Amino acid sequence: MSFITGLTRMWLTRTVQPFKFKNEYDQILPFAECENLGIYVHIPFCKSICNFCPYCKVLYSEELCERYIDSLIQEIHLTGGLHTKKKAVTSLYFGGGTPALVAGRIKEIIDAVNEYFIITEGIGVELHPDNVNEEVLQILKDAGVTKISIGIQSFCGKYQNILGRKKIDTSAMMSALAAVSFETVSMDFIFALPGQTCDDLSSDIDQAFSLGANHVAIYPFIDFTFTESPVSAMPRKEKRELLDAITKYCLSKGYSRSSIWTFSSEPDANYSSMTRDNFLGFGCSATSLLKEQFKINTFDVESYCERIRSGKLPTSLTIRFTRRQRMIYWLFWTAYSTKVKAGDFEKFFGVSLKRMYGFEIWIAKRLGFINEHGGTYEMTLKGAFYYHYYENFYTLSYIDKMWGIMRKEAFPEHIEL
Numbered sequence: 058m059s060f061i062t063g064l065t066r067m068w069l070t071r072t073v074q075p076f077k078f079k080n081e082y083d084q085i086l087p088f089a090e091c092e093n094l095g096i097y098v099h100i101p102f103c104k105s106i107c108n109f110c111p112y113c114k115v116l117y118s119e120e121l122c123e124r125y126i127d128s129l130i131q132e133i134h135l136t137g138g139l140h141t142k143k144k145a146v147t148s149l150y151f152g153g154g155t156p157a158l159v160a161g162r163i164k165e166i167i168d169a170v171n172e173y174f175i176i177t178e179g180i181g182v183e184l185h186p187d188n189v190n191e192e193v194l195q196i197l198k199d200a201g202v203t204k205i206s207i208g209i210q211s212f213c214g215k216y217q218n219i220l221g222r223k224k225i226d227t228s229a230m231m232s233a234l235a236a237v238s239f240e241t242v243s244m245d246f247i248f249a250l251p252g253q254t255c256d257d258l259s260s261d262i263d264q265a266f267s268l269g270a271n272h273v274a275i276y277p278f279i280d281f282t283f284t285e286s287p288v289s290a291m292p293r294k295e296k297r298e299l300l301d302a303i304t305k306y307c308l309s310k311g312y313s314r315s316s317i318w319t320f321s322s323e324p325d326a327n328y329s330s331m332t333r334d335n336f337l338g339f340g341c342s343a344t345s346l347l348k349e350q351f352k353i354n355t356f357d358v359e360s361y362c363e364r365i366r367s368g369k370l371p372t373s374l375t376i377r378f379t380r381r382q383r384m385i386y387w388l389f390w391t392a393y394s395t396k397v398k399a400g401d402f403e404k405f406f407g408v409s410l411k412r413m414y415g416f417e418i419w420i421a422k423r424l425g426f427i428n429e430h431g432g433t434y435e436m437t438l439k440g441a442f443y444y445h446y447y448e449n450f451y452t453l454s455y456i457d458k459m460w461g462i463m464r465k466e467a468f469p470e471h472i473e474l
């Protein structure tokens with residue numbers, strides 16, 4: 058598996074050099090020069106831990122959580138204060154973990170961000186179904202939150218059991234969502250669970266829209282090596298049939314596809330912290346992607362607080378990209394939206410996409426992965442499946458390996474992928 062991703066990486070980046078992450082880092086982050094910059098804030102606390110979940114999180118403790126939020130605000134000041142002029146950013150997303158466990162402090166965090174940045178497209182927060190009540194929603198709304206995303210996983214008892222999740226009180230959820238409105242109400246589902254059918258998924262999606270969602274995300278289940286999930290991955294052929302069937306179902310109902318995994322029932326509903334050219338990440342495990350570098354913060358909550366206390370950034374690893382590496386990174390994450398505009402690539406890199414990857418575009422067209430309309434490359438159903446398939450490889454070859462190490466070591470010396 059890593060052989061395939063390794064070969065592809067060498068081909069696309071035109072070098073045998075692996076991605077080298079080192080423990081050296083800059084105290085000054087050159088974000089002022091970045092356009093289309095997003096902000097992500099990580100809150101790594103959960104009331105109980107799900108065995109399938111790969112994200113950086115620990116069991117909630119009030120004392121640790123309070124200390125963490127103080128450090129987080131300090132990190133925002135450390136980075137934000139590096140530049141004198143306020144910087145426009147597209148969005149601010151809170152992920153976790155379970156950010157709503159600190160609903161009462163979300164405003165303080167937003168205020169700290171607002172001191173240095175101007176948020177132009179709204180603020181999103183991830184919620185656990187247990188957090189969806191009128192009181193929490195109102196606190197978030199009053200703090201300035203405009204989008205929420207609820208981790209449903211499945212409404213079906215069978216899959217809730219397999220995933221170790223509780224039954225969801227859907228009528229309470231529906232009345233809370235009706236009482237407090239948001240621009241986007243997204244619901245997350247896990248797709249390609251063993252034996253899952255298109256009917257299972259379509260009934261989940263229909264229920265989501267009838268409860269008050271206007272956006273859904275169906276994330277393919279990934280069996281990370283370091284998690285202890287008893288769930289195994291669905292075979293490839295079955296998965297492809299399921300993805301095609303559910304995509305056709307959503308399109309037939311008039312839901313539009315806003316990215317590989319998301320569908321919306323209203324044109325303005327969107328929820329994505331990923332499709333940004335550049336982003337700044339605050340908190341444990343948060344990543345920052347800038348023009349020429351990518352950095353990842355430590356996963357360890359205590360080490361995070363300690364670094365901040367000493368006035369330093371909590372960066373654990375940094376990679377300084379070659380130009381080709383940065384191009385591949387850009388293309389990979391832009392393609393997540395199912396569309397790549399040649400003009401955007403040229404604006405970012407100052408060179409035409411055709412000149413850099415003309416041969417690959419030709420092959421992708423011949424294989425029926427993409428269509429071209431007036432300088433925009435759009436993924437076909439087949440292309441979307443293979444993107445998904447490749448993303449799975451990428452996740453297991455790169456993210457699984459990196460997160461596996463970072464969970465054990467707060468500041469590893471280096472990682473080569």
Ligand SMILES: C[S@@+](CC[C@H](N)C(=O)[O-])C[C@H]1O[C@@H](n2cnc3c(N)ncnc32)[C@H](O)[C@@H]1O
Binds near residue numbers: 279
């Ligand atoms: C941070 S959680 C969402 C908020 C909240 N913590 C919750 O669990 O409801 C982010 C989402 O990642 C997805 N996810 C978690 N583990 C996954 C896995 N192994 N494979 C695919 N998706 C996964 C789930 O859909 C989950 O809702």
Ligand code: SF4
Binds near residue numbers: 103107
């Ligand atoms: S899925 Fe959500 S609640 Fe479960 S451990 Fe992961 S972040 Fe926490």
